[in-house]
Amino acid sequence: GAVVSQHPSRVICKSGTSVKIECRSLDFQATTMFWYRQFPKKSLMLMATSNEGSKATYEQGVEKDKFLINHASLTLSTLTVTSAHPEDSSFYICSAKDRGLDDTQYFGPGTRLTVL
Amino acid sequence: GEDVEQSLFLSVREGDSSVINCTYTDSSSTYLYWYKQEPGAGLQLLTYIFSNMDMKQDQRLTVLLNKKDKHLSLRIADTQTGDSAIYFCAVPSGGSYIPTFGRGTSLIVHP
Numbered sequence: 001g002a003v004v005s006q007h008p009s010r011v012i013c014k015s016g017t018s019v020k021i022e023c024r025s026l027d028f029q030a031t032t033m034f035w036y037r038q039f040p041k042k043s044l045m046l047m048a049t050s051n052e053g054s055k056a057t058y059e060q061g062v063e064k065d066k067f068l069i070n071h072a073s074l075t076l077s078t079l080t081v082t083s084a085h086p087e088d089s090s091f092y093i094c095s096a097k098d099r100g101l102d103d104t105q106y107f108g109p110g111t112r113l114t115v116l
Numbered sequence: 117g118e119d120v121e122q123s124l125f126l127s128v129r130e131g132d133s134s135v136i137n138c139t140y141t142d143s144s145s146t147y148l149y150w151y152k153q154e155p156g157a158g159l160q161l162l163t164y165i166f167s168n169m170d171m172k173q174d175q176r177l178t179v180l181l182n183k184k185d186k187h188l189s190l191r192i193a194d195t196q197t198g199d200s201a202i203y204f205c206a207v208p209s210g211g212s213y214i215p216t217f218g219r220g221t222s223l224i225v226h227p
């Protein structure tokens with residue numbers, strides 16, 4: 001149980017285009033999902049907390065107009081990187097919290113974004 | 117906010133025990149977590165411990181919690197090459213369930 005998927009696993013795009021990443025909880029309902037960014041040899045940086053049916057809460061320093069988050073259902077949250085630049089290239093990981101259980105987060109496999 | 121520290125690398129021989137250490141600053145966390153990340157993959161929840169416990173054992177894994185010293189450790193017995201990965205300690209700050217992650221310890225297991 002507690003499986004979280006992400007799609008796509010890898011994406012390469014041109015500078016200036018937008019990319020959408022999906023995060024799904026497959027066997028549980030997640031009222032809260034999280035988006036992280038992982039830099040090489042560094043820890044995970046929490047970008048935003050996504051609550052179903054409401055606006056996402058962004059961490060300090062994360063541009064909400066650049067990283068659009070939509071949490072339209074209890075099993076799906078999307079992150080759209082708008083007008084991507086090479087410095088947005090990174091590993092993006094989502095996680096989900098099962099609303100029925102404890103506070104444990106279950107992580108997706110990650111999406112490697114490369115902006116040319 | 118919470119500050120979580122881990123050493124960056126640990127190298128062990130196959131069959132030996134591995135001990136990965138973590139220190140944190142906020143002692144009011146209810147759960148403390150260990151995650152494993154294999155190359156190119158997301159994080160896998162390995163184990164967790166309640167803050168009112170000193171020790172938790174799960175097969176080859178033993179978690180020790182010293183709340184007084186704010187020290188958490190993960191021991192892997194009979195370490196195998198498949199255990200090679202990055203291990204993250206994650207500790208929620210007081211009043212929040214959102215954990216702060218350490219930088220991760222790269223465990224390298226060699227024959």
